[in-house]
Amino acid sequence: MIDTIAHPALEQPSAPAGRKMDIVIRAAWQLFLDHGFSATSMDAVAKAAGVSKATLYAYFPSKEALFASLIVAECESLQHDLPMPKLSAGLSEALREFARQYIRTFIDRKDVAFVRIIANESGRFPALARLFYESGPEATIRRLSQFLEEARAAKLLEFDDSIGAAKQFLSLVRGELPLLIVLGLNELTEGMIEQEIEAGLNFFLKACQPRG
Template sequence: MNSPLAAPDLSGERFSGRKACQVLVAARQEFLLHGFSGTSVDAIARSAGVSKATLYAYFPSKEALFTHLIEAECKDKCGNIPSPDLDRGLAPALHVLCRHFIDFFLSPDSAAFFQTISNERYRFPELCHLYFNSGKKNVLDFLAAYLEQARDKGLLSFDDPPIVAEQLLNLAVADLPLRAALGLEARGEAEAERIMEAGIATFLKAYGSPNASSG
């Protein structure tokens, strides 16, 4: 599981310099502490130990900086999705896959960043659209393709991959995203694990093929 202070890789070809990374790390910390609206460019520059001119040399606005952080978050979230071997059993594979998303929402840092974006849904709805299109959509696309592989192996039977992918994700994470968005305490690991296992069992009852192996 991610540590409470874990953060996505904020480096990149465009922002590979030391000062740029300082700005990104400081901005993420300030946004998590004070929210997007409550964070000023001055505060970010002070926290990063750079001038406002240096900050603006990399990011023309606070919105552009926050946008980059959202993209980095989504890239990290989607780039690290496991692809467990289906030949070792469908249920164990789904467990590994779903556990990845449980860990994301149980991580205080990830949940706090998710909440920060959610809090800006009225003032800056485009940021929420960016997070959704760069994050959840890519996750669902990955899940749909993975479940199609399982179907091709005769382990699952379904007609609509996108819908089935969303159903699996919803069954696995349950109300964890809502709790994060509302700033409520996350479920404990043991409880989240039980809900996930029950969700996977329900999913397999609905779509599992007789040829599927429980592992």
């Protein structure tokens, strides 16, 4: 099947947003989580939302466009729940708190199932996977890189590339936690989260200590 999402120019609903659209979004979200992307039809979404197919297609021209809108909405919600660290709190504490929020926002919540759906469909719909990455993980990396640039300007950190440093930091503080959760092999505990964060934070700070 050909990927029908024209990304980055995401298809937008042609009908105005409102209560019916909110109902459609909630119904679609639950169906996708319960049955996956392939097994969810637009007919099923319309029935679950209590709207006609004509109304549904007025909002979303295709199932792919509907799912893309869910991706954008979810990533916006995730970014809202992940506030930027503040250097005034101190470098270590600011990074520690960001790491805690990052783990809880991107790993320790129901969205793991949503990521699984995207991963399962990435072969047929690579633009959906790309849209999710750019709206979620990449957006987080870029936001964190801005904070790291601020810390470098204050001579608290030293590195060559802020994007690369942000990627390394996130990799270090999350450790194997995402893999364990996605595979369903373990339940996260506060102790596990704190242990991974402290180990990753300490390694990162030692690696990026200013030389001089």
